[in-house]
Amino acid sequence: MLTTLFYILSAITLATAFLTILSKNPIHSAIYLVLCFFSIAGHYLMFNAQFLAIVHIIVYSGAIMILMLFTIMLMNLNKEDEQNKSALTRIAAVLSFCLVAFVLLATFVKAQPVINEYKVSGQDYQSIKVLGQVLLNEYMVPFEFASVLLLVSMIGAVLLSKKEHINS
Amino acid sequence: MEQSIIIEKSIFIVVIFAITMLMAMYATLAERKVAAWLQDRIGPNRAGKGGILQPLADGLKLFAKEEFFPNTPNKFLFVAGPAISMSTALMTSAVIPWGDKLHLFGRDIILQATDINVAMLYIFGVLSVGVYGIMIGGWASNNKFSLMSAMRASSQMISYEVAMGLAIIALIMMTGTLSLREISAQQAGMNWNVFYQPVGFLIFLVCSFAETNRTPFDLAECEAELIGGYHTEYSSMKMGFYLFAEYASMFISSTILAVLYFGGYNYPGIEWATENWGVNAANIIGIGVLFAKICFFIFFYMWVRWTIPRFRYDQLMRLGWQMLIPLAIANIIITGIVILLTQ
Numbered sequence: 001m002l003t004t005l006f007y008i009l010s011a012i013t014l015a016t017a018f019l020t021i022l023s024k025n026p027i028h029s030a031i032y033l034v035l036c037f038f039s040i041a042g043h044y045l046m047f048n049a050q051f052l053a054i055v056h057i058i059v060y061s062g063a064i065m066i067l068m069l070f071t072i073m074l075m076n077l078n079k080e081d082e083q084n085k086s087a088l089t090r091i092a093a094v095l096s097f098c099l100v101a102f103v104l105l106a107t108f109v110k111a112q113p114v115i116n117e118y119k120v121s122g123q124d125y126q127s128i129k130v131l132g133q134v135l136l137n138e139y140m141v142p143f144e145f146a147s148v149l150l151l152v153s154m155i156g157a158v159l160l161s162k163k164e165h166i167n168s
Numbered sequence: 169m170e171q172s173i174i175i176e177k178s179i180f181i182v183v184i185f186a187i188t189m190l191m192a193m194y195a196t197l198a199e200r201k202v203a204a205w206l207q208d209r210i211g212p213n214r215a216g217k218g219g220i221l222q223p224l225a226d227g228l229k230l231f232a233k234e235e236f237f238p239n240t241p242n243k244f245l246f247v248a249g250p251a252i253s254m255s256t257a258l259m260t261s262a263v264i265p266w267g268d269k270l271h272l273f274g275r276d277i278i279l280q281a282t283d284i285n286v287a288m289l290y291i292f293g294v295l296s297v298g299v300y301g302i303m304i305g306g307w308a309s310n311n312k313f314s315l316m317s318a319m320r321a322s323s324q325m326i327s328y329e330v331a332m333g334l335a336i337i338a339l340i341m342m343t344g345t346l347s348l349r350e351i352s353a354q355q356a357g358m359n360w361n362v363f364y365q366p367v368g369f370l371i372f373l374v375c376s377f378a379e380t381n382r383t384p385f386d387l388a389e390c391e392a393e394l395i396g397g398y399h400t401e402y403s404s405m406k407m408g409f410y411l412f413a414e415y416a417s418m419f420i421s422s423t424i425l426a427v428l429y430f431g432g433y434n435y436p437g438i439e440w441a442t443e444n445w446g447v448n449a450a451n452i453i454g455i456g457v458l459f460a461k462i463c464f465f466i467f468f469y470m471w472v473r474w475t476i477p478r479f480r481y482d483q484l485m486r487l488g489w490q491m492l493i494p495l496a497i498a499n500i501i502i503t504g505i506v507i508l509l510t511q
Binding site for chain 2: 027031034050051054055057058061062063066067069070073074127128
């Protein structure tokens with residue numbers, strides 16, 4: 001039962017991910033990406049990670065993709081406006097993607113799943129209380145770093161929009 | 169055992185669906201009656217006694233209208249728009265505790281479709297996905313005014329979601345749980361959260377007006393500027409779905425307000441009723457009390473609609489970002505200090 005569900009979800013994830021890249025209309029690709037995010041949330045649910053699944057939907061589908069759609073709809077992208085990228089840019093893009101994929105693969109192969117420790121300790125590892133304690137005790141420093149990063153990017157965005165305002 | 173749970177839950181879900189639909193249907197009639205009452209008119213009174221069959225007549229009319237498709241290359245997305253709006257408006261009801269429990273056929277029946285431990289976040293997830301219905305529908309209409317309206321609606325919903333979430337964080341800090349069932353249970357007696365979180369309640373109330381696209385924040389449907397709003401190009405039941413979704417989400421947000429801040433199914437003397445009249449009677453009264461609270465909030469929505477004129481767009485954004493969000497953050501800090509001091 002779960003295996004079939006996994007295959008169906010994976011098929012949806014992969015298909016929508018490919019359609020995101022392949023479809024000509026930018027709005028269609030954005031909508032395919034939203035579907036892709038939903039199926040990834042489904043994968044999280046299969047791990048019984050309710051919190052992660054819901055937060056994934058809120059942050060990616062509910063906030064980021066809506067803003068993305070917003071911009072694409074307002075930009076009014078036409079085929080005529082689209083300029084072809086030079087061969088050098090394309091090769092550079094493929095190369096940098098391969099490097100990122102290499103790093104990700106390396107980390108995942110080497111990674112030790114921590115979840116077994118929580119299973120052994122008998123805690124309800126999907127409850128938010130346990131998650132909060134783990135985040136703020138064991139992973140305190142990376143968690144704070146992430147929040148500082150978000151703050152910095154937010155201030156940067158505000159600064160950029162202010163600057164444009166003065167110039168015009 | 170497994171099967172009986174599935175059957176029980178499916179019956180429950182169908183009943184909730186039917187009740188939501190019925191409430192949304194009669195909310196349309198109630199809206200017209202309240203409008204008439206506030207403007208010193210009589211209101212619809214031809215179909216049935218006192219206009220009681222008016223929603224049925226309206227539905228029949230919408231079904232019988234011509235299906236019109238604008239000249240758009242996105243027929244599928246055009247149909248998907250109202251469908252997404254309607255389904256997200258109905259999905260939230262899954263986590264709401266309509267009552268404590270009933271004792272029927274020798275077993276306890278929990279009056280909630282599912283009790284997940286991230287219920288509050290689930291509601292926010294569904295709310296944020298609900299924007300897609302309006303956005304996709306408005307864009308696929310291939311009409312400038314629809315697109316403008318969809319943009320307004322979605323930017324307004326995104327902006328007010330932030331303040332809403334911050335208002336809820338103060339509540340969650342106080343209750344220490346995200347499960348609506350536990351939040352309801354904690355408010356037993358007269359320990360309603362509204363007495364402890366009045367500012368949070370006000371922010372949540374204002375934001376829920378914006379989330380449901382109701383006056384004074386219904387800029388998406390500003391006739392004078394935008395013809396009819398994001399559903400300009402829609403006709404027949406697709407248009408009906410958009411309108412219906414608004415009433416369904418009004419019902420759901422009234423329910424959330426009642427559950428989070430006004431004690432849900434709790435009423436003073438629920439323990440006395442359980443002891444003297446039994447679990448079933450006490451809980452049926454509880455459901456009745458919850459629905460009375462919901463009806464009050466639905467009436468409140470209508471009352472505000474026919475009292476306060478529409479905001480201007482810049483006023484709306486200023487209210488959201490410069491007043492409600494700082495207020496909500498201050499509320500969080502004060503709640504945190506009070507929790508620290510009283511612990």
